[in-house]
Amino acid sequence: MFRQYISYALGAFGHDAFYATLNTYFAIFVTSALFVGNGAAAEAGIVTTMVVVIRLVEIAFDPMIGGMVDNTDTKIGKFKPWLLAGAIVSSVGIILMFSSMFGLADSNKTLYFLLFGIVFVIMDIFYSFKDISFWSMLPALSVDTKVRNKFGTVGRFGSTLGSQGVIMAVTPLVIFFSQKFSGTHGSTQTRAGWLGFAVVIGAVSLLGALATFFGTKENKSLIRENTEKTRFRDVFKVIGENDQLMWLGLSYLLFALSYVVTNSLLIYYFRYVIGNANAYTVIGGVTALLGVLSVPLFPVIVSKLTRRGVYVGGICMMLVGYILFNLAGTNILMMYIADAVFFFPYPMIFLAALMTITDSVEYGQYKNGTRNESVTLSVRPLIDKLAGAFSTGIVVIAAVHAGMTGNAKPSDITAHGMFIFHSFIFYMPMILLVLSALIYQFKVTLSEKKHAEIVRELEKKLETEQAEEKASAK
Template identity: 25%
Template sequence: MAANNQAKPKATELHYWLYSTGNFANNIIFMMVGTYISYFYTNILGISPFMAGVVFMVARLVDAFTDPLMGIIVDKTNTKIGKYRPWIIAGAPFLGIMFVLLFTAPNFSMTGKVVYAFVTYIIYSLAWTIVQIPQLALPAILTNDIAKRTRIQAIFQAFGSIAALVVSAWALPILDKLGGQDNAEAWFKFTVIFGAISTVIFILSAMSVKDVDVYDSEAKQKQTANKEISLKETFSVITKNKALLCVLIAYGTDMFAYQISNSLRMYFFKYNMSGRTDLITYIGYASTFVGFALVIFIQPFVKKTGKRAGIIGIEALAILVTLPMLITGLKGSYSVSAVMFTYIAIAFTWTINNMLSRSAVLDSANYAQMTLGVNGTALVNSTFTFVNKCCQAFSMFFSGMILSATGFNKDVTEQTPGCLKAILLLCTIGPIVGYLCSLIAMYFYPLTRKGEIEMQEKLDKMDIKNSEDDLVL
């Protein structure tokens, strides 16, 4: 037998940063949809908040099938240009086009507008699945170091925070320059510009790891030699994965809380804060600062606490910092300082939890590999993507239903007291309940810091063994 002296390529610090630029593209699209699609549907397209919520919910029924299917497909992919990159590169232009169509307001009848919203949102969601599942799974090939993975997520989120800044701080001023916040053509121009930018960045990000995400010439031989894994065994990485269940509940409830506040932010500052939408800008700047600052601090933080204790502590903090906005709002006179303190503090807690949760999903895939003997990284990440979209949809459906029930009217400058109170409670009490549920879920998360270290050692030993096996043909 001949020796194959070509070692498997290892990721470098440069790979971490170049790969992470893709989250700028991802967050431009995700944050625009999460923050403004409800407002666009009600105030620009002209459909009711309730019907907008129905659109979001129906799309999730489709995702229940397409997301896990995409995860299985990615796990089985092994092409000449890698495992994850082909899907990102092929899906990015498709996603960019659907992003534009999502924020287009055709001159249809009311029924035609509702149908248009259904079709474009469902297809957009499918396009997002094609790009995001491989994008989120890709860090699994960059490193086995659990603390370092969290740092990669910190870099990833830092670039995402730039996109969040664009959306929260610059989107409205740019829309004003393009024709106005209530001008359909301005929204179309905005999405054309940033849809094109996002498409290019997605592709460049994927290409940056071309020497790490490579064709595995041994994969087919190994697959042939091993027993074919059944569909039931494949899905065991989800159904029998306690770590994944806990982190999905924790992330899902936290995401639900964040998305309720996020989707109603425009309504809150426009109606409850008497048109002070200019304040949204400062939230964006704070999020960006936090995102980049955590690149330095998150790895030593995780090494000290582990993800379980870290998330529990941050969720408890999120509950506390939401109280000032709730208390001043219930008194009937909003304090700008209290509101901004809450929103900026939540930007801090959300950013940390998002980093820890995304990294914990990758850990849960390894946890399944250790306990069940099945490697399904992309399938596990498909559940994360699905939960992400479900929480966005549920929050917007729930918010839309409450707004409709309390008499929201897009044609008036002042909403009813009942509607204003509903917006306040949705932005405060709703998130507090979500944070509490997240805290409880992580209490049952099976991986302590000690467990993370032990799992990392096992993964390193497996990599060494696989590398030794690959040296012999």
């Protein structure tokens, strides 16, 4: 079992390093390195709009992708084929995205936009297969809530180190590859630097997927055998009829969007408000350390407070972090303290949401009579991608309207631009967090106790049906 925990954690490490790169740093690459000079804002806007629109359209297919995974039957299980294929294609895709498409961004922008759209669609589809197959393995690894908590905890531990490790690595890696391939000096960042960074992230994502592919094993049980082929026309019905999944999904969407927007704009804060982009690197070290402390505490804290206490209480702590952000101004130390308070509960809130979604597999099975693992678990990746798509657009809108593009300096940012920026990075996310907490508190009723009762009822029911079938066969 220890080997499986490690393998799953390594997969999560690479997966979230990829996710952070795609949703946080691609927008920065586009606005600061890919397009510069006259027309840069408009060109960055075109790419960003394409990303948002494509992701919004593709998101509608995620439940169908979940259905395809659920309907897969191979000797190595239903998840691993998609995990491996998705990792290979998406890793190649992200490398192409962080390039000028063989110089077309300069020589033929129309052709660049066309080729970028094709690459992004293919990358996003295969990333969805990887994302859904990886996280929907959770209910297949065990039906026991405690064991699931352990897998979820080590998975989140790995993903926290992956996403926060990118924060620490992005600036040094981009500068290193810029100097290596472009001959630059100092902190100058070039397209070649960003491309080298993307190659590293693609390799890390693929290696993590390979670790999960070879190191984990699906658990077989009577409950898991209670499944049928899912017709594509029924996948949305499966989700829509699961009221607990729907309410949790809405709450988690508001939470994820608020976090991703603030986290994505922090690098702009250090670069254009404080005027010290290199100081942002420390944020990665702070959050990685806190993740190492926060994630292992989840099983202990959730046993005392329950998932509801972790989710709602954690959001309250994040709101305190926002207050500290607003008081920090240009004080770097205060920004580090504010980010520590803001980030510390985040991994535990994520786990509380993930475990609730995972438990809703049995809830839906109990309510509707059939089991749908990947369709149900596809909701979490769907929401994260939805939040990522919106945040990419929001980040570019905030940067452009605040005047934080290209080689702008802190002294170039007007008071009006600063207000716009603060509205996007702090004020709007605070409102979303409050709404998220209220929905979870009053609408999500699938507790750990209720899930345990559902599992007992399912096992009793299925054992009775199995005994009756054997009796009738004699």
